[in-house]
Amino acid sequence: MDESTLKIVVLVKHVPDAQFDRHLSGPDSRTDRSESILSELDEYALEAALQLSEARGGEAAGNRVIALTMGPAGAANAVKKSLQIGAGEGVHLSDEALAGSDAAATSLALAAAIRHLGEVDLVLTGMASTDGETSLVPAQLAERLGLPQVTFASTLEVKDGTVTARRDGDSHSELIEAPLPALVSVTDQVNEPRYPNFKGIMAAKKKTITTLSLADIGVDAGSVGSAGSWTTVLAAQPRPPREQGVIITDEGDAGIKLADFLAARKLI
Amino acid sequence: MAKILVYIDNPTAELKRSSRELVSLAGALGEAVVASPGPFADSTAAELGARSVSTVYLPDSDALGGYLVGPKAAFLAEAAKASGAAAVLLENSFDGKEIAARLGIKLTAGVITDVVGIDEALTATKSVLAGSYTVQAKVTTPVAVFTVKANSVEISEPAGGSAPGSVTVPVPEATAGAARITGRTEKPASGRPDLGEARVVVAGGRGVDGDFGPVEELADALGGAVGASRAATDAGWIEHSAQIGQTGKTVSPQLYISAGISGAIQQKAGMQTAKVIVAVNKDAESPVFEIADFGVVGDLFQVLPQAAAEIRKRKGQA
Ligand SMILES: Cc1cc2nc3c(=O)[nH]c(=O)nc-3n(C[C@H](O)[C@H](O)[C@H](O)COP(=O)(O)OP(=O)(O)OC[C@H]3O[C@@H](n4cnc5c(N)ncnc54)[C@H](O)[C@@H]3O)c2cc1C
Numbered sequence: 368m369d370e371s372t373l374k375i376v377v378l379v380k381h382v383p384d385a386q387f388d389r390h391l392s393g394p395d396s397r398t399d400r401s402e403s404i405l406s407e408l409d410e411y412a413l414e415a416a417l418q419l420s421e422a423r424g425g426e427a428a429g430n431r432v433i434a435l436t437m438g439p440a441g442a443a444n445a446v447k448k449s450l451q452i453g454a455g456e457g458v459h460l461s462d463e464a465l466a467g468s469d470a471a472a473t474s475l476a477l478a479a480a481i482r483h484l485g486e487v488d489l490v491l492t493g494m495a496s497t498d499g500e501t502s503l504v505p506a507q508l509a510e511r512l513g514l515p516q517v518t519f520a521s522t523l524e525v526k527d528g529t530v531t532a533r534r535d536g537d538s539h540s541e542l543i544e545a546p547l548p549a550l551v552s553v554t555d556q557v558n559e560p561r562y563p564n565f566k567g568i569m570a571a572k573k574k575t576i577t578t579l580s581l582a583d584i585g586v587d588a589g590s591v592g593s594a595g596s597w598t599t600v601l602a603a604q605p606r607p608p609r610e611q612g613v614i615i616t617d618e619g620d621a622g623i624k625l626a627d628f629l630a631a632r633k634l635i
Numbered sequence: 636m637a638k639i640l641v642y643i644d645n646p647t648a649e650l651k652r653s654s655r656e657l658v659s660l661a662g663a664l665g666e667a668v669v670a671s672p673g674p675f676a677d678s679t680a681a682e683l684g685a686r687s688v689s690t691v692y693l694p695d696s697d698a699l700g701g702y703l704v705g706p707k708a709a710f711l712a713e714a715a716k717a718s719g720a721a722a723v724l725l726e727n728s729f730d731g732k733e734i735a736a737r738l739g740i741k742l743t744a745g746v747i748t749d750v751v752g753i754d755e756a757l758t759a760t761k762s763v764l765a766g767s768y769t770v771q772a773k774v775t776t777p778v779a780v781f782t783v784k785a786n787s788v789e790i791s792e793p794a795g796g797s798a799p800g801s802v803t804v805p806v807p808e809a810t811a812g813a814a815r816i817t818g819r820t821e822k823p824a825s826g827r828p829d830l831g832e833a834r835v836v837v838a839g840g841r842g843v844d845g846d847f848g849p850v851e852e853l854a855d856a857l858g859g860a861v862g863a864s865r866a867a868t869d870a871g872w873i874e875h876s877a878q879i880g881q882t883g884k885t886v887s888p889q890l891y892i893s894a895g896i897s898g899a900i901q902q903k904a905g906m907q908t909a910k911v912i913v914a915v916n917k918d919a920e921s922p923v924f925e926i927a928d929f930g931v932v933g934d935l936f937q938v939l940p941q942a943a944a945e946i947r948k949r950k951g952q953a
Contacts, residue, residue: 518729544817597776617938
């Protein structure tokens with residue numbers, strides 16, 4: 368078993384299910400969240416946290432895995448799902464003033480919520496949310512908390528107060544090292560997330576979700592939400608559906624026809 | 636004229652296409668200046684001058700290359716302050732977005748990622764929700780930070796000009812406590828264009844059944860890059876870095892040829908902003924045909940080699 372225990376905060380997000388059509392709505396083009404689920408990319412972060420905890424004897428040995436989300440009432444479902452999968456504690460930062468927050472405002476609120484939780488060893492996140500897709504929040508959170516960031520980890524180890532990860536780039540892969548506490552984001556290569564089982568679902572019923580407001584974490588309402596955001600969406604247009612193309616069935620000369628098409632489009 | 640600062644991360648190499656695009660865009664919006672973690676080769680500096688870059692900002696330390704984003708963002712923040720730039724442009728890679736993210740906090744500057752266009756008023760255009768919406772967005776802080784997708788900007792002709800002057804800025808923050816790069820394994824070079832900025836991408840999926848030969852042959856006939864679905868990368872048939880999609884790369888080439896890929900939503904997230912999409916799949920019901928400009932219901936092992944041979948013939952390379 369590994370020497371020291373870990374206190375890990377996992378950021379989880381409630382996002383529109385990508386299997387359905389997703390929409391922007393309202394005057395300021397916010398994402399419609401009516402068909403929402405735990406972002407599947409966050410499941411990899413949760414799994415990584417659980418594995419690190421279990422390798423050190425789990426909760427019984429004093430390790431803590433805390434799932435933290437920010438969002439409207441429905442976002443608590445992301446925390447609930449995380450508790451069913453195995454997180455020990457859940458925290459839901461919820462406040463009307465948070466609506467419309469961009470990455471800068473979101474990272475401000477999350478940083479304050481994490482500070483509110485006391486000293487932590489690791490902040491773990493997925494590689495991006497499946498809806499906002501900006502990938503900005505983890506890096507901005509690291510900057511605000513003054514933590515080293517080890518992002519897009521495709522392998523992850525924690526030993527002797529040091530995080531080691533592999534990061535795969537185009538022309539090379541790198542080994543990254545950082546001292547704890549650190550912020551780590553993991554890719555979908557890092558592990559195989561587990562599913563909640565019956566035992567986990569029953570156990571989750573006994574776990575509590577702490578709800579925090581902005582006042583609880585000492586954040587002024589004007590520094591988040593649309594007012595605290597540094598970017599604004601002026602207009603949004605649904606992408607015109609791609610015009611139905613020409614579909615042919617190969618009768619032995621489809622390769623030639625493909626070349627004809629490319630030539631007609633001046634692509635060769 | 637407002638200064639527009641372009642960050643170029645790899646000063647030792649020849650300018651990448653995406654760097655040329657960023658410098659062109661900066662020149663169209665104002666006075667182009669450049670920041671880089673190390674000095675440029677003479678030929679590259681000359682090219683920057685010819686592209687009307689007036690000044691290059693360099694750090695007073697040569698250690699930045701050994702660290703992940705944190706110290707680079709600290710340097711870039713100093714360069715942005717020293718130049719008084721109204722906007723900072725970075726490439727839309729993972730590193731580019733993260734440097735932009737930290738830079739934004741340091742400068743109290745709004746960040747917009749995945750940008751495909753910026754107008755004189757610094758209004759950015761980008762697509763969101765996997766390409767299903769196009770939005771116009773603006774930064775509301777005095778300085779704006781943008782990461783710009785490759786293949787979004789026409790590269791302007793170099794106008795001629797002398798090599799830029801250089802200004803050294805201090806890197807204030809100690810690199811202590813930052814994430815360090817302790818090892819690096821180079822991957823074998825494919826000789827093909829970089830997937831993120833290629834004009835043509837030919838991608839293979841589970842349908843190639845372990846054999847990327849036909850996909851590579853067609854990519855080479857077209858001078859394109861090779862991509863893949865996650866099913867193909869997970870099977871180990873090709874490098875993970877070739878994966879296109881939600882958890883891989885997002886590409887917007889002039890031409891995307893999808894072969895033996897069903898067109899799952901996570902795959903589409905990475906390629907549906909391509910200008911022209913061609914699909915080859917033996918199942919006529921495959922969802923990929925819904926977004927294809929030209930589709931062939933057929934066997935990729937027949938269609939791809941025949942197309943490659945025909946293209947080589949037309950290019951006079953047969
Ligand atoms: C969190 C998460 C993230 C993901 N991220 C990504 C991502 O980034 N990118 C991605 O691609 N996927 C991603 N996926 C996986 C995605 O859901 C699909 O499973 C995957 O894209 C399927 O790959 P495929 O189309 O190659 O395989 P399949 O869906 O199995 O399709 C294979 C296709 O090949 C065709 N075919 C077979 N033989 C031939 C032949 N000889 N000639 C022509 N056609 C043939 C078949 O008709 C079929 O349509 C992700 C999934 C999850 C859960």
